[in-house]
Amino acid sequence: MDRASFYEQVYQVVRLIPKGRVTSYGAIASYLGTKGSSRMVGYAMNGAGTISPKVPAHRVVNRNGLLTGKFHFSSLTAMQDLLEKEGIKVSDDKISDFKTHFWDPAIELDLER
DNA sequence: ATGTTGACTTGGA
DNA sequence: GTCCAAGCCAACA
Numbered sequence A: 001m002d003r004a005s006f007y008e009q010v011y012q013v014v015r016l017i018p019k020g021r022v023t024s025y026g027a028i029a030s031y032l033g034t035k036g037s038s039r040m041v042g043y044a045m046n047g048a049g050t051i052s053p054k055v056p057a058h059r060v061v062n063r064n065g066l067l068t069g070k071f072h073f074s075s076l077t078a079m080q081d082l083l084e085k086e087g088i089k090v091s092d093d094k095i096s097d098f099k100t101h102f103w104d105p106a107i108e109l110d111l112e113r
Numbered sequence B: 001a002t003g004t005t006g007a008c009t010t011g012g013a
Numbered sequence C: 001g002t003c004c005a006a007g008c009c010a011a012c013a
Helices: A006-015 A025-032 A034-049 A070-073 A078-085 A105-112
Strands: none
Touching: A006 A025, A006 A034, A025 A034, A025 A105, A034 A070, A070 A078
């Protein structure tokens, strides 16, 4: 784990996000122990499509459940479309029932450990 | 080593 | 409820 850079750690956590679930950058950052680096979580996603395997960055949104990173996708509707395909309703670039679909690594992953 | 940047978060008005 | 400002940490030039 220590060998993995902060970016790699973020990638792994995001990859563990179950289908139909979403989480926030702060939740991942907090799980990694660096809550203050919430921005880095999103910034790390810059390589989401350049690394392997691909990271489901569309499942990661800001604390408001708003698709803030959709501008970084191929298309502005790509992120929303992917979420809808997974059963998540998105309206006005914002996830409906965000709290219901929320997936907290600090809790979900901690249970398996 | 220093400075800038950033797909965020939180707190105050 | 909304809007503005500051803080935080890691990677990159």
